[in-house]
Amino acid sequence: MIRKVPQDFLLGAALSAYQMEGAAGTDGREPSVWDAWLARPGSGYDGRAASDFYHHFEEDIAAAAAHGLRALTLSLSWSRILRANGTVNPDGLAFYDRVIDACRAHGVEPFVALYHFDLPDAYAREGWLAPGTTEAYLRYARVVFQHFGDRVRHFLTMKDPVTEVMQGYITGLFPPGQHFALGRAVRAPRFTSRRRASACTSILRTACSRMTTASTTCGSIGIAHRAEGVYPLRETKADLQAARRDDVLTNRMLLDIVLAGRMSLRTRSLIGEILPDGESFATNDEELEVLGRAAAALDFFGVNYYASHFCTKPTDGTSRITHNGVGERGTSAYEIAGISRRLSREDVPTTDWDWNIFPRGLYEMLLRLHEEYRAIPIYVTETGLGLHEHPTDSVLEDDDRIDYLRQHLAAVLDAMEDGVDVRGLFVWSLIDGLSWTNGYDKRYGLFYVDYATGSRFPKKSADWLRDLAERRIMLTLNAIHTRTTKNAPD
Numbered sequence: 221m222i223r224k225v226p227q228d229f230l231l232g233a234a235l236s237a238y239q240m241e242g243a244a245g246t247d248g249r250e251p252s253v254w255d256a257w258l259a260r261p262g263s264g265y266d267g268r269a270a271s272d273f274y275h276h277f278e279e280d281i282a283a284a285a286a287h288g289l290r291a292l293t294l295s296l297s298w299s300r301i302l303r304a305n306g307t308v309n310p311d312g313l314a315f316y317d318r319v320i321d322a323c324r325a326h327g328v329e330p331f332v333a334l335y336h337f338d339l340p341d342a343y344a345r346e347g348w349l350a351p352g353t354t355e356a357y358l359r360y361a362r363v364v365f366q367h368f369g370d371r372v373r374h375f376l377t378m379k380d381p382v383t384e385v386m387q388g389y390i391t392g393l394f395p396p397g398q399h400f401a402l403g404r405a406v407r408a409p410r411f412t413s414r415r416r417a418s419a420c421t422s423i424l425r426t427a428c429s430r431m432t433t434a435s436t437t438c439g440s441i442g443i444a445h446r447a448e449g450v451y452p453l454r455e456t457k458a459d460l461q462a463a464r465r466d467d468v469l470t471n472r473m474l475l476d477i478v479l480a481g482r483m484s485l486r487t488r489s490l491i492g493e494i495l496p497d498g499e500s501f502a503t504n505d506e507e508l509e510v511l512g513r514a515a516a517a518l519d520f521f522g523v524n525y526y527a528s529h530f531c532t533k534p535t536d537g538t539s540r541i542t543h544n545g546v547g548e549r550g551t552s553a554y555e556i557a558g559i560s561r562r563l564s565r566e567d568v569p570t571t572d573w574d575w576n577i578f579p580r581g582l583y584e585m586l587l588r589l590h591e592e593y594r595a596i597p598i599y600v601t602e603t604g605l606g607l608h609e610h611p612t613d614s615v616l617e618d619d620d621r622i623d624y625l626r627q628h629l630a631a632v633l634d635a636m637e638d639g640v641d642v643r644g645l646f647v648w649s650l651i652d653g654l655s656w657t658n659g660y661d662k663r664y665g666l667f668y669v670d671y672a673t674g675s676r677f678p679k680k681s682a683d684w685l686r687d688l689a690e691r692r693i694m695l696t697l698n699a700i701h702t703r704t705t706k707n708a709p710d
């Protein structure tokens with residue numbers, strides 16, 4: 221089947237500061253929580269050098285442009301820009317000036333995320349649960365908007381807070397490394413969303429209104445969430461309940477807050493079901509007013525999508541997580557008492573890291589956002605496939621990645637045909653980089669990075685994307701996304 225990709229559909233790729241920049245102690249960058257986290261005994265890898273984007277950004281951005289990519293999402297490192305003592309580091313701003321100038325020189329639109337997991341270490345103690353952290357974030361946001369607002373047209377306040385919260389408070393795989401702290405997992409995103417969203421929006425608007433002239437346009441502001449399908453493993457009452465409970469924690473709560481600016485009664489009742497005894501959950505009028513204003517002011521929504529999840533009833537009252545961090549298929553386990561146990565389905569292929577490859581989940585999530593929340597422009601801000609890769613003479617035939625991208629782009633085109641306003645797709649990732657919980661052996665890049673020498677070369681997927689960007693025509697298999705199962709049904 222031949223699919224046409226609209227000319228104005230943005231094809232891009234994504235990067236993040238901590239995973240790619242390296243140069244951890246260079247030009248006054250202060251420590252982030254990830255420096256300390258990966259320095260703990262037995263961690264096995266760290267982000268000190270990463271892909272050295274810091275010294276290779278010109279080459280990387282030029283290569284992206286030469287492969288037809290018209291946009292990049294990149295995150296800024298907060299601890300490069302604002303010091304713990306509250307002063308601005310001019311060298312940090314100067315680095316990102318050079319990056320943004322390189323994007324503009326190559327005709328690549330930068331989508332700039334203020335934050336992608338790398339909290340400055342100065343706020344490690346209570347993290348996002350401490351009011352001081354959000355105050356500091358707002359000071360940082362003000363500096364960023366005032367400095368870059370005249371050149372950057374798209375900002376993201378944050379990438380993927382749900383992953384940060386789930387891994388930080390449930391699985392213990394991210395800092396602060398807590399396990400099964402459900403009360404905190406529910407409080408953290410709500411608390412930070414409220415302040416962050418409202419204040420960022422108003423700061424950006426003020427900065428923009430001051431700068432908007434005949435020759436500049438006011439920037440748009442969005443947020444990206446990992447929004448993945450959560451399905452019952454079987455159509456039984458118990459599995460449906462497990463899927464609903466899993467979904468409220470990983471999708472529904474945040475989608476309600478960010479897109480609707482309130483939590484429906486159904487959402488609140490589901491949160492009540494999963495909270496442990498003694499943990500309360502209440503919203504007040506002030507919070508609802510702020511959330512409502514922030515949701516109405518959101519200009520676009522970013523969807524990060526990698527996999528979907530199939531849920532069944534937990535086996536007993538014990539939570540268990542076994543992380544497959546090395547890519548040995550079939551070694552992972554995920555079960556949260558009182559919520560769900562995630563399993564694979566025989567008919568759904570998985571990656572070496574046990575992630576279900578399920579493009580229909582992306583199609584159905586896009587439809588869900590469109591049908592259940594307000595119509596808002598959507599970008600798929602991350603999607604991609606992690607692989608073990610071993611090139612021969614600077615050639616890497618990553619056909620599995622091409623298949624993955626083809627199927628997921630087809631899912632997006634299907635959703636667009638069904639009325640969803642999707643404006644573009646960013647492949648995770650432009651270059652190979654650090655995978656937070658898997659190190660450097662799980663590669664996602666369109667461009668291969670030799671970590672020993674810093675050299676890069678395009679993989680077959682980069683050439684495939686260049687061809688797609690030029691011809692705007694793609695071959696796909698037939699009917700892979702037929703909408704048969706409702707996502708996390710009520």
Ligand code: BGP
Pocket residue numbers: 236239379380383446524602606648654655656657658662
């Ligand atoms: C997303 C993160 C990305 C990236 C991706 C792949 O949640 O926002 O930064 O890491 O997941 O995940 P992983 O590296 O664990 O395979």
